[in-house]
Amino acid sequence: MTDQPDLLAPLAEPAAPAFSPISRRTLLKAAAVGVPCLIGGGAIFEALSALTSTPVPTVDPIVANYDASAHRWGFVVDTVACIGCGKCVVACKTENGVPLDEEHTRTWIERRTVTTAGAVIVQSPEAGSNGFEEAALPIAAADVAASQFVAWLCMQCELSPCTTVCPVGATFRTADGVILVDEARCIGCGYCVVACPYGARYLVPAGARTPTGVAGVADKCTFCYHRVTRGQQPACVEVCPVEARKFGDLNDPVSEVSVILRDRATRVLRPELGTKPRVHYLGLEDRLA
Amino acid sequence: MAARRRSRLAVRRRAAGRALRRFGRRAVARTRANIVRLRRPALVVAGVIVLATILGVGAFAASGFYGQYGPPRTPVSVRSWQLRPASYLASDCRGCHSEAAAATTGLPHARLLCETCHVPSVAHPGPVTGVVQMLPAVDQSDCVTCHSALPGRPVDFAQVALDDHYTGAECLACHDPHTSTAVKPREVVHPLANLPPCATCHTPLGLKAYPANHEPAADEVCLACHRVGAGGP
Amino acid sequence: MILVRVHGRPVPLDPRQAWRAIRTDIAAMPRALKAWLLLLLLLMAIGAIGAVRALFPGDKGIATTPTVEWGLLIVGYVFFAITTSGLCLASSLGTVFGIDRFRPLEKRHAVLAVLCLVTAFGVIALDLHFPVRMVFGAVFNPAPASPMWWMGVFYAAYLGSLLVEVWSIFWHHPRIHQWSCLSSSVIAVVAPLTLGAVFAVLEARAFWHGLFTPLHMVAAAYVSGVAVLAIVFYLVGRLRLVGWERGVAVAQPAIRGLLGLGLAVLSLLVARQLFSGLTSSDAGLSSATRLLLTGPLAPEYFGVRLLGGLTIPLLLIALPRTRTPRGLLVAGLLAIIGVFVDRLTFVEAGQLAPVTTVSGVVSAPFAAYSPSPVEIAIVVGGIALVAFLYTLAERYLDLSESETHVMIWMPRWAVHGFATAAGAARRAVGALPRFRWPRRRPAVTADEPIGADGPAEAAD
Numbered sequence: 001m002t003d004q005p006d007l008l009a010p011l012a013e014p015a016a017p018a019f020s021p022i023s024r025r026t027l028l029k030a031a032a033v034g035v036p037c038l039i040g041g042g043a044i045f046e047a048l049s050a051l052t053s054t055p056v057p058t059v060d061p062i063v064a065n066y067d068a069s070a071h072r073w074g075f076v077v078d079t080v081a082c083i084g085c086g087k088c089v090v091a092c093k094t095e096n097g098v099p100l101d102e103e104h105t106r107t108w109i110e111r112r113t114v115t116t117a118g119a120v121i122v123q124s125p126e127a128g129s130n131g132f133e134e135a136a137l138p139i140a141a142a143d144v145a146a147s148q149f150v151a152w153l154c155m156q157c158e159l160s161p162c163t164t165v166c167p168v169g170a171t172f173r174t175a176d177g178v179i180l181v182d183e184a185r186c187i188g189c190g191y192c193v194v195a196c197p198y199g200a201r202y203l204v205p206a207g208a209r210t211p212t213g214v215a216g217v218a219d220k221c222t223f224c225y226h227r228v229t230r231g232q233q234p235a236c237v238e239v240c241p242v243e244a245r246k247f248g249d250l251n252d253p254v255s256e257v258s259v260i261l262r263d264r265a266t267r268v269l270r271p272e273l274g275t276k277p278r279v280h281y282l283g284l285e286d287r288l289a
Numbered sequence: 290m291a292a293r294r295r296s297r298l299a300v301r302r303r304a305a306g307r308a309l310r311r312f313g314r315r316a317v318a319r320t321r322a323n324i325v326r327l328r329r330p331a332l333v334v335a336g337v338i339v340l341a342t343i344l345g346v347g348a349f350a351a352s353g354f355y356g357q358y359g360p361p362r363t364p365v366s367v368r369s370w371q372l373r374p375a376s377y378l379a380s381d382c383r384g385c386h387s388e389a390a391a392a393t394t395g396l397p398h399a400r401l402l403c404e405t406c407h408v409p410s411v412a413h414p415g416p417v418t419g420v421v422q423m424l425p426a427v428d429q430s431d432c433v434t435c436h437s438a439l440p441g442r443p444v445d446f447a448q449v450a451l452d453d454h455y456t457g458a459e460c461l462a463c464h465d466p467h468t469s470t471a472v473k474p475r476e477v478v479h480p481l482a483n484l485p486p487c488a489t490c491h492t493p494l495g496l497k498a499y500p501a502n503h504e505p506a507a508d509e510v511c512l513a514c515h516r517v518g519a520g521g522p
Numbered sequence: 523m524i525l526v527r528v529h530g531r532p533v534p535l536d537p538r539q540a541w542r543a544i545r546t547d548i549a550a551m552p553r554a555l556k557a558w559l560l561l562l563l564l565l566m567a568i569g570a571i572g573a574v575r576a577l578f579p580g581d582k583g584i585a586t587t588p589t590v591e592w593g594l595l596i597v598g599y600v601f602f603a604i605t606t607s608g609l610c611l612a613s614s615l616g617t618v619f620g621i622d623r624f625r626p627l628e629k630r631h632a633v634l635a636v637l638c639l640v641t642a643f644g645v646i647a648l649d650l651h652f653p654v655r656m657v658f659g660a661v662f663n664p665a666p667a668s669p670m671w672w673m674g675v676f677y678a679a680y681l682g683s684l685l686v687e688v689w690s691i692f693w694h695h696p697r698i699h700q701w702s703c704l705s706s707s708v709i710a711v712v713a714p715l716t717l718g719a720v721f722a723v724l725e726a727r728a729f730w731h732g733l734f735t736p737l738h739m740v741a742a743a744y745v746s747g748v749a750v751l752a753i754v755f756y757l758v759g760r761l762r763l764v765g766w767e768r769g770v771a772v773a774q775p776a777i778r779g780l781l782g783l784g785l786a787v788l789s790l791l792v793a794r795q796l797f798s799g800l801t802s803s804d805a806g807l808s809s810a811t812r813l814l815l816t817g818p819l820a821p822e823y824f825g826v827r828l829l830g831g832l833t834i835p836l837l838l839i840a841l842p843r844t845r846t847p848r849g850l851l852v853a854g855l856l857a858i859i860g861v862f863v864d865r866l867t868f869v870e871a872g873q874l875a876p877v878t879t880v881s882g883v884v885s886a887p888f889a890a891y892s893p894s895p896v897e898i899a900i901v902v903g904g905i906a907l908v909a910f911l912y913t914l915a916e917r918y919l920d921l922s923e924s925e926t927h928v929m930i931w932m933p934r935w936a937v938h939g940f941a942t943a944a945g946a947a948r949r950a951v952g953a954l955p956r957f958r959w960p961r962r963r964p965a966v967t968a969d970e971p972i973g974a975d976g977p978a979e980a981a982d
Contacts, residue, residue, distance in 0.1 A: 045654055066371070083442045085435040087405055094409055095376045103588050111441045131434035132441070147441035161726060167670040168659030174367055182366035185659055188651025190591035191670050194873065197726035202588035203651070206580040215579065216651030226373040235377045239405040241435060242446065273725050337705065341712045344672070 066229045068175035073223055073278070074250040074257040076266065077151045080283035082244040084109050084149035088236035089129040095224060095235035099209045102127040104202045106211075106221040107153040107236055113137060114287045116145045146285055151245065153236075154179065154200040154221035155269070155277030162192035162201065171218065177278060178223050186217035193218060197273050223247070377402070378410035392467040397447070406431050406466070432460040555913070562910040569903010572896045576648045583896035584649070587889075590873045594893035595649035597866045598901040601746070602642035602908075603677060603717055604739060604865070605858075607710040608747020609635040610684075611740075612780055614707035617700070626765055626773040628703075629921045630754055631747075632688045635706075637911050638750075639681050641904045648900055669719035676713040683709055691924060699924075714743040727872040728806035729799070738791045738868075745784040746861040752777050752854030754912075756847050765922030770847065778850050782839040785857060789832050792864075810875040813888050814867060819874070823867050831860010 092107050093100060102108075102124070109128030113121045125135040128149075137144065156179050163171050163179060170185035171192055181192075193201045206215040224234035228247075232238070237247040248255030257280075260266065266280035382403040383390030393399040404410060438448040487508050534540050548556070576582045586593045613631040616624030647653035656674075665671040683706040690699035718736025725731050755777055757763065759770040799811030814823045835853035838844040844853075874888045915921065 042654060042658065068367075080443055083435060083446055083448075084439065087434075091377060091404075091409075096373075111439075113440060131437075132439050133433060133437055137440060141440065144440050149441050161724065164667045165670060165723070167665050167668045167674060168656065169663045169665045170659070172366075180367065180370050183369075184366065185655065185663065186652070187656040187659060189649075189656070189670065190586070191668070191720070193588060193591040195724050195726055199588070203586075203591065206582070222370060224375075225367075225370045227375050227377075229371045230375070232375065232379065235375075238377050238379055238402050241401050241405050243400070337708050341708055344712070 068229075070251065071176040071228075072250040073156070073177050073228060074248060074261065075153075075156070075223070075279040076246040076257050076260050076282060077279060078244040078246065078282045079148050079150055079285075081242045082109070082149040082151060083242055084111055084128060084132050085241065086126075086128040086131045087239050087241060088151065088245060089127050091235040091239040092221070093129070093209075095227075096211045096222075097209050098211050098219075099205055099207060100129075102129075104205055105129075106200070106219070107151065110150050110152060111135065111147060112150055112285075113139075113147040114145045114285075115139055115143045117143070118145075118287075120287070146287060148283075148285055150269075150281070150284070152198060152200070152269075153279060154196075154223075155198055155275065155279045156221075156223065158276035158278065159274060161195040161197065161275065165191045165195045167191065174225075178225055178228075179220070180222055180225065181212070181218050181220070183212040183214055183217045188216040188218070190218070196220075197270055197275060198277075374411070376409040376411040377404050379404065382410075389467045392465070396468060398467065432464070432466070555917075559910065559913060562906045562913070565906035566903050566910060568899045569901075569906060572899030572903060573644075573648055575896050576900060583894055585892065585894035585897065587891070589889045590870070590891040592869055592873065593891060594866070594897040594901055595645055597862070597869050598897075598904060599642050599646040599649065600717065600739075600865050600869070601862050602638045602645060602904065604714050604743035604861075605746040605750055606635045606638035606642065606684075607680070607714045607740075608743035608745065609638070609750060610703075610706045610710035610747070611744050612748045612751055612777075614703065614710070615780075617703035618707050623772045623776040625923050626755075626768045627751060627777075628923060629691055629919075630758075631751060632684065632691060633915045633919070633921065634750060634754065634908070634912060636681075636684050636688055637908045637915075639677065639684060641908050642677075643681075644907075645900060645904050669716055669723055673713065673716040673720055676709055676716050680706065680709045680713050692919070694924075696924070710743075711740065714739045721868075721872065728802075728804045729810035729875065730868075730872040734791060734794065738788075738795065741784065741788045741791055742861050742864060745781070745788050745857055748777060748780045748784050749854040749858040749861070752781055752850050753858070756851035756854070759847050763916055764920060768923065774847060774850055778839055778845065778853075781850075781853060781857060782836065785832055785836050785839070789836070792828070792832065806875060809888075810871045813875050814871050817874075817888055818890070819867050819871060822863055826863040827860050827867060830856050831863060832857075835860070 086109055089105065089107055089109060092098060093105070096106065098104065098106050105127040107127075108124055109132075110122050110124045111128075111132055113123075115121065121137065121139070123132070123135045123137075125132065132149075156173075156177055158177070160173065160179055163173055166186075167189065168185055168187055170183075170187070171179060171181045173179050188203055190203055193203060201218055201220040204210050204212055204215050204217055204219050211219050224232075224236075227234060233247050234245075237245045246256050246260065248257035250258055250261070252258060260282065261280060264282060266282055267284045268277045268280055269284075270277075379402055386403075393401075433451065436448050438450040442448055534543055551559075572583075576584060584593065584595065609631040613624060613627035615621045616626075617628050650656055660671060660674050683702055687699060687702040687706050690696075690702055715736040718739030721727070721730040721739075722732055722735035752774075755769050755773050758766050759774065763769075796811065796815070799807050800815075802808050802811075813819055835857045838849045838853040838856075843849075870891060874891060
């Protein structure tokens with residue numbers, strides 16, 4: 001075996017590289033200068049954008065004395081009483097500066113109709129803000145087996161998918177159970193919007209009406225947090241002419257919502273998803289849910 | 290130590306011989322020229338894979354962790370939500386607008402917030418300076434939005450099928466929104482010019498229903514009796 | 523003093539000299555290359571216009587709505603991200619496991635992977651409303667329950683690993699190269715899994731929810747990466763680029779095999795997806811599947827994704843007549859378009875079958891989404907950018923196989939186990955009855971060999 005190659009011989013010289021090598025020292029020096037420059041530039045950018053954004057207003061005494069952990073806000077929608085006038089939607093948009101189009105809305109009304117054949121028709125013209133006068137049913141009145149107006153809003157879920165999936169932790173739950181969005185941290189990726197099983201969220205569009213003050217961040221119903229912390233009720237609850245929306249403190253055993261949840265049978269929307277919504281419904285029909 | 294190195298050498302020579310018989314001289318020579326051997330065993334391979342698996346499984350497991358993230362939420366972001374201005378102040382409109390307030394007392398519209406129909410209090414045009422400044426009057430469409438008969442509305446709610454209800458007249462011509470009652474349909478002065486057909490208003494439920502022995506007919510029939518100077522009403 | 527050489531010639535760093543050198547180089551380019559680069563520059567300009575429009579605050583010209591919040595830009599990001607993972611997955615057979623026939627892929631895949639990943643980050647930065655905030659937010663406010671956070675972590679780590687890989691292969695550090703190839707390959711499996719998890723954890727979207735979404739994402743990544751390599755290696759062979767001999771002889775058949783395997787696996791996953799969607803009792807899932815099969819998405823799903831993206835490439839790879847370089851090119855092109863359309867229909871189907879009517883969008887029964895010109899421009903510009911930079915890389919870098927390879931030695935029991943398993947598999951496959959394509963030409967009989975007149979002819 002004279003021509004057996006010696007596998008254990010030392011390695012041959014590698015071929016000359018195409019590039020002349022930059023020395024490690026040069027590379028490290030460049031990195032030592034370049035990386036802090038990048039980070040510093042980004043930090044300056046962030047600081048500038050923070051400076052030009054809306055400053056946080058000073059605290060007023062009512063709000064300063066608000067103890068979030070003493071409250072547990074609950075919401076009840078009386079589906080039987082709701083007449084579908086849409087004043088709650090208008091009130092919400094007025095109160096919170098929500099855009100007026102039907103896609104970007106914090107709350108909306110759906111009319112759910114089940115026909116005698118068992119088909120479910122769902123309508124929500126202009127989010128219900130102008131009522132349902134213009135929304136004629138595509139079937140004859142005799143074919144309607146049951147029909148209800150169902151108000152949708154953010155359910156402020158106890159096991160909320162939206163707070164879980166936010167990649168920067170911009171959406172969070174307060175101690176009193178209201179889910180808010182930190183508009184200074186939100187990056188506008190829209191993950192919470194697609195994650196919400198109730199379609200309650202949206203990204204604020206560019207335009208004159210921006211409920212958060214800035215376009216591109218996520219927004220949703222906040223239970224009118226600026227009102228409830230002052231002892232008022234959400235705007236939609238205040239203006240409802242038939243008192244179909246009820247709001248109260250679940251920690252208070254004599255509040256209306258506590259009494260209802262204790263004494264009457266309520267349902268939630270999409271219970272199979274296990275989100276444990278804080279918004280309960282009275283009188284929701286089986287066939288329509 | 291030296292014995293271990295010798296035995297390792299022997300193992301490699303045997304492996305080399307096997308490779309030569311298997312792959313042939315040229316391939317082995319090429320591989321020989323190209324291989325640089327690492328001394329450390331690559332158990333780190335397994336460690337990296339295990340770490341990645343743990344991280345991946347952890348991500349799935351962590352998806353059950355609902356709640357807030359990041360450092361404890363300082364009041365800054367919560368404050369900005371608490372300090373927004375409110376529009377619907379539910380202020381005591383009755384303090385100034387006593388007449389309208391008194392009219393609703395005890396009646397269905399009493400439980401309504403004034404701002405339900407009128408604009409939010411925040412838009413109230415300034416303090417009263419002696420001249421009563423009215424909030425914009427309610428539009429007729431506000432009545433229809435709530436009170437037209439639609440499928441889905443509860444049966445015990447006051448609603449009316451508009452097609453059958455005094456067509457051609459405004460709600461406010463007969464109904465006072467604050468008292469939420471309807472005055473008896475008022476006397477309607479019939480101008481001699483541009484009258485709509487009689488049956489427009491004088492339907493069975495109309496502005497002035499007609500007695501049992503009357504039937505809806507063309508104008509000529511009505512005007513046979515009901516005309517100025519004919520002695521009829 | 524930094525001295526950069528390209529093909530042995532030093533590149534001047536003085537601007538005037540550099541400009542003169544660039545002009546000479548452009549003049550020296552063949553016309554076809556100049557036309558190709560010009561076309562790509564034009565597409566990149568269109569993309570740049572779209573990008574500028576999307577960067578301005580205010581109306582970005584992007585057609586997403588609260589019902590369909592994730593549009594073409596997200597699909598573009600997913601596409602580029604899985605392509606870059608697939609490139610590493612495909613070439614890991616050569617770099618990590620040392621299989622020789624996959625060795626020609628090592629430099630090309632690294633360059634392509636870096637370009638695709640950078641483009642992916644660019645596309646997603648244009649979709650996010652606050653991209654700078656994301657970088658700082660993800661670092662200083664980690665959200666370990668969010669699959670998207672993990673996806674960001676892994677793709678950032680992947681970028682780092684790829685950069686080390688590219689550096690080590692061009693600056694000739696074989697050991698570092700081997701370790702970085704290993705880490706890139708591992709991350710190239712985990713990262714598309716997390717990208718799939720972004721979709722898969724959402725119970726709200728029945729079409730996306732489930733274990734198979736991340737697996738589907740990895741399979742799509744694999745097919746996408748291999749398809750890109752198929753296109754590239756066709757060009758390597760056709761244009762006689764560096765390393766074309768081994769590229770044509772060894773890499774092309776290897777890539778063909780990988781593409782066939784990937785398409786087969788992907789077909790199985792698609793079949794499972796359709797089957798489970800059609801037989802599901804979940805209203806959201808069956809609604810979304812109906813959307814794909816009989817609804818507005820049906821033409822592109824059947825025509826482009828199933829027929830063009832799976833069936834035809836598989837046929838091209840399987841039939842011996844089309845087992846040519848050109849057949850591989852067509853298969854690769856169709857497969858990669860199929861993967862893009864697959865991800866597009868996937869992202870759309872999960873959203874067009876809405877979870878609620880969402881404030882008036884009672885678009886009986888599906889919502890509607892069509893990408894705006896800005897989004898199309900950005901994605902087209904991204905593809906053109908990758909093609910442009912890769913063309914320059916082919917021209918100015920040496921993308922042939924490197925001369926040194928490092929073997930990471932596994933423990934002995936792992937080596938033996940691997941060899942035993944491989945041998946057993948080979949024997950099992952060999953024991954299967956051999957499938958022969960029916961022959962069209964009459965068989966040559968043994969007593970009349972062709973060329974029997976050899977010596978007689980030579981004597982003339």
